[in-house]
Structure formats: structure tokens, C-alpha cells
Amino acid sequence: MSRLHVVSGKGGTGKTTVAAALALALATEGRRTLLVEVEGRQGIAQVFETEALPYEERKIAVAPGPDGASAGDAARGGRRPGEVHALAIDAERALLDYLQMFYKLGSAGRALKKLGAIDFATTIAPGLRDVLLTGKACEAVRRKDKQGRYVYDAVVMDAPPTGRITRFLNVNDEVAGLAKMGPIHNQAQAVMRVLKSPETAVHMVTLLEEMPVQETADGIAELRAAGLPVGGVVINMTRPAVLGTGDLDIAARGARAGVAKALSQAGLGGARRGGLAERLIDPLLEQAREHAERVDLERAEHAELTALGLPTYELELLPEGVDLAGLYRLARELRRQGPI
């Protein structure tokens, strides 16, 4: 099973939300997961409704127990609940950490910072920035405690969007090519070994809309071409189909009178021409037609996703948006449809 879950997808499709739900879902009984974000947007803090995260791993949530039992139940039952830890990786700090790790730089590190070298490295050479971010995540994946056990059972990364993900993950290949020897070269190769192993899985979040689905298909082809391991497709914000086009065609043709009668019977006014219930029919049918058109489109997009031949997971649209309770719901849903 993979231990590094990279969550990508088109902008706004729910990467951060799904990554958070996945980190919760993977934190079953006593397991510990780390949720990392790399874009400096404090998205994790937002979904968990806490204050901004410092550059420091800290426990952010207790995972839901089995079958919807609350974390408290699980604790009382003797089984340890899972834990989600979170880390907002900051490229500058990561760079200083690295320098420290390799060179025990101390004051020289501060001098570099003063000179603007750190700025240089993390902004103008953004490739280097990506090296640091992926490097930090891989370090967490490989980290072991004194007993030789992994510190985190799984690491989930809220990753950059589809358009940048392959480049982001592959940046170490590029760096290994640019810096042909030295510690950066070696480090880059070590990171690539993790990212290209079955230990890693890149998941795509998508909506049942044309552009995100297209981007998902393109993104997966790109990942595969680069030799990066593709995981599953998470179809987010699905909505139930209330009526199909078939039903509506019937309505449009013959059933007007019957529907008017039914509406009237339900207390919504007169069924005769010009009556309140009768006047409702056109706008209601128009809405239903839009709905049906969307359902048809969604079916087509769904078929396209299925054709990718990857495991798919579906998360429904929570009408009131995703609050903390909603997040736990999505996590349970992922767990139910798992293993992811």
C-alpha cells in the first residue's frame, strides 16, 4: 500500500478538502498520518478551522472511529483513535533546514539569508523551491523512530494543480540533471526514488465537468509518461440525478395536464390554464430541463473517467459547504469506498 498520497486536480475542484479528508480516512485505529501543504496558502488551517499553522508538525485532528463511532467512543473502547498531524511547508525554512542538515551552517545560513540568497533560491529559481518541498515530504515519508518504525503511517500532500503536478514531482530529475554531482544531486536522486516507487500514489480530484475531466485525463497521461505512479480518481461534488431526460420528454409532450392536476392536488393552486399551478409548470420544466442536460453531461464525463481504468471514489456535494463535520463525513465516505 502507498504511504505517500499526492492529491492533485484542477484548481478549485477540492484538492485541499479531499487531501484533508484522506488524511483523516487513513488514520484508522492508532495510525498516524501527516497532512502537508506546499503552496503557502494555509488551506489546511482553513479546512480544520484553526489558526494559521507554523512551520512545524503538529497534531491537528483525531480521526473518526470505525463505523461512525466518535473518537471519544474509540478511546473509551480501549482502541486508540488515529491522529492527523499537519505541516505547512515553508520553502525558505526548508532550505535553511537543509543547509543545516548538510553543512551545519549556523551563522553562514543567516548570512545567506541576509544576502538574499534564500530569496533567490526560493523565488527566482522556483525549481529549487519545488525540490525543497518534495524533499521535505519525502523526508517525512522515510522518517523512522528509535524502534525503527515509521513515524507516519501515511503522508498526504495537498499538491499543486494538474497543470503543474508532473513538473513539480519531476523537478528532482531536472535538478539531478542540472547539478551533475554533489549533495544536491544525490538528494534529488533519493527523492526521485521515493516518488517513482509504488510507495507513492498520485490521486486526481475532479468534478463531472468538461474541463476538469479533460485536465485529469491529460494529467494522468503526463504522469504516466514521466513514470510517476498514478493512484485513483476522486470525483468530487457529485449530485444525485432526480430526473433523466427521458422523464422530461414525457413531461414536455403529454403530461402537462396531469402534472398541473398533481400540483394543484398538492395545494399549489388552480390547474386550469392561467391557474397558479398551471403557471408553475413552465418554469419548473425549464429547471428540470437544465438539470437533465447537466445529468446527461455528467454521465458522459463519468464514462470518460471510467475509461481511464483507474479506481474511482465519489464524494457528494455537501449542500451547506464543508465545515468540520462535513469533512469527517467525507473522510468516512472515503474509508467506506476504500482502500485508497
Next chain:
Amino acid sequence: MTADDPTLDAPAPWLEVDALLDDPGTRIVVCCGSGGVGKTTTAAALGVRAAERGRRAVVLTIDPARRLAQSMGISELDNVPRQVKGVDGASGGELHAMMLDMKRTFDEIVEGHADAARARAILENPFYQSLSAGFAGTQEYMAMEKLGQLRARDEWDLIIVDTPPSRSALDFLDAPKRLGSFLDGKFIRVLMAPAKVGGRAGMKFLNAGMSMMTGTLSKLMGGQLLRDVQTFVAAMDTMFGGFRTRADATYRLLQAPGTAFLVVAAPERDALREAAYFVERLAAERMPLAGLVLNRVHGSGAAKLSAERALAAAEALTDCAEEEAADIPLGAAAGAAENLEPDGIVDHDGGKAASGTADGPSPAPAAPAGHPPVSAEQLAAGLLRLHAERMQVLARERRTRDRFTALHPEVPVAEIAALPGDVHDLDGLRLIGARLALDPTHTDAPD
């Protein structure tokens, strides 16, 4: 909280899109906003509308959806605007469009600012190649650079700019500045000529520090990478002045009175939070905001019927349909659909819905195979449930919008109704443009 109570606030002023587009003083429109909200679609729709109202317009799009690019005839990445065919030129307007090629734009700057030999040295430098091929930030800078170029050509009287699908809507404002501060940075000078900085006696220590630094860097990056970076920086040196001047000029262009920013947002909490943040940021940068475009807003022709009533009615209908079904012997249940035409479905009329879904003259199935036809009661109940759902969406969208308006009552707002399908041709863009220009006070349901 007062922000939740819309009754305390006057409705937001209406953003008059046509007036904005028709005003010859409007020279640049920038569509910005967070990811996926409809920036590209809005920019393209504004372009079509402006051209058909007589302007000579050019749209700079960034990563448009493939089908949209095809329908505008700009799927080729050659980095120059092309005239869009199929735009009605009756009022003397024209639309040109292009898709930004980031790497090409970067190369063009190098070619335009360095002599041939130096340009080649830069273009072949491996460090330059990975920088220009697009890491975060470069795209934003290149978009602004391209805007500057289009403006300098002076061929169009209206330039509409899309912005990249950024991490944050603010990136494109920050990227040029970041480049500027980099160019002013001490580090560049260290990289290029460590000896130069430490001329004076007091700088001796610093100088020693610096050679240690380059030593460290060399160890860290590998000597060859450091050399690549150094040659790159040295070769770019002569161009830096140009870069900086242009970045400054573009920035001033964005502040000029002929520029209008449109913040595009979906009527959702997070998108509007980001929009509010952006509005504040534009004000701080003294950039002229024209208004907020709320995209994919839902409406209803039966807004008088509340979600609660619709749901209650649907339930009543379902109950009585179940009772009836219980009375009828099993096999005859289909007979309950007495008022349905037996042979059902011919092509349904109404161009829009039909063209999107019907594929040719083949008869569409009445209902998914195996399902019995629905009765009028079931159908009515389904319609009512859908309506309730729609009304809940409406209420939610209104709440989020009102919260934004309470924070920024001065910002004019225009709304674009959500279309059921994607927007990928000129007709779709026209429709978006028309909805965008609609006066909201006339769109509410009549009764």
C-alpha cells in the same frame, strides 16, 4: 452579526458592462480571480461583446479550454493575436485573440534585448531553459509582459487580459515586483563578481564571507550548476535594466485610468472571501477596480414558490402516489401513467437543449431501460424536489453575496447566470456576454 443581515444594506450598485465596454476611454480590462471561477470565459465573452459593439478588441487568454480555443481559432501557440472569425463586424468592430506562450514570450524578451551572440548564450543556458519553461510565477510575469507588448503595438483600442490560474489571485500583481527585488538584490552581485562588492576597507570581512559563500554554494549546487547560474546572470545583466523598466511601466499601466479590473468570483464562500481580499489589495495598490463579476449564479422562474412549500407538496404527492400504487395490482402499476402519450418521444423542441444533447434523429429512450414510466404525480414530485434544491442554492448564493456586499458596498456587481453546460463556442460566449450586460433589476421573476 450585521453582515448576515442583508436588510441593513442597500443592494450593491449594478456594474454596467456595456457602458464600460462602449467607453472609448476604457483601454484595458483585466479579468482576475481565484482558480476555475470563469476568468477565461468572462474575458473571451467580453471580447466578443466589445467587438460586436464596435470596438477593435484583442483578448489575451491564458490556458483556455481546448474546445474554446479551437472555436476561436487560437489553438496554435504562436504567440501572436489572430482575428477571430464569426464575430459580427457590422458595427465596425473586430476581435483578435491569442493564447499566451510563456516560454516564447520569455525568449522574445531575450532576443529583443541582447545582441545575437549574447541572446544565443542565454537561450542555450540550461538554467535559463528550466526557468523559462515555467515554474510558478513566470507565467504571471510573462502575462504582464505580453500585455505591455500588446499595448505598445497600439493596434487595438481595447485589450482584455485573462490572468493565470494562480495559487492566489494576487500572484500576477506580485510576480513582477518579485522579479524587481531580485534584480536589485545583493546576491546577484555576489554571484557575478564577489570582488567588486568588497572594495572599501570596511567591507573586507564581508568579502571574506562572500568567498566562503560562493565556496559553499559551489559545494552545494555542484560547481557546474553554479557556473551555469553565473553565466546566466552575467548574460542577462545587460537586459536587467530593460526588464525592470518594463515591469515598472506595466505596473503603471495597470494603475492608469484607462484600465479596469474585473474581479470574477463564484457565489461561494471561499471564492468571495478571496474576492474581498483582492478588492482590498487593488485599492492598496491604487489599481482601478470596475466591479465584481459573479459567475454561475442560479435563478428561478418560480422564485415565489419556497423550498419548504415545494418539498411539502412533493411529499404529499409521493404519499398519495404510494397509496394508489398499493391499491393497484402489481402488473398494472404502469397503467397509472394514464395521461402519458403511449409512443412518447419525438425530438423535443427548443433549439438549445436539443442541440446539446440529442445525437441525430435516433429515437431517445423514454426512460432508462427496465424502469417503469413515471406517473404524473411522481413527475410533479420530482419537479418540486428539483425546485426546492434550486431555491436552497439560490438562498445560499444570496447570503454569500450579501455578505460580500456588506463588506464592500461600494463595489458594483454584475451577475452571469449558470448555464447548464460548458461554454465552448462563440454562441456560448455571446450568451454569457448578454447575461453579463443584463440589468439585474429587470431579471427578477415578474411576480
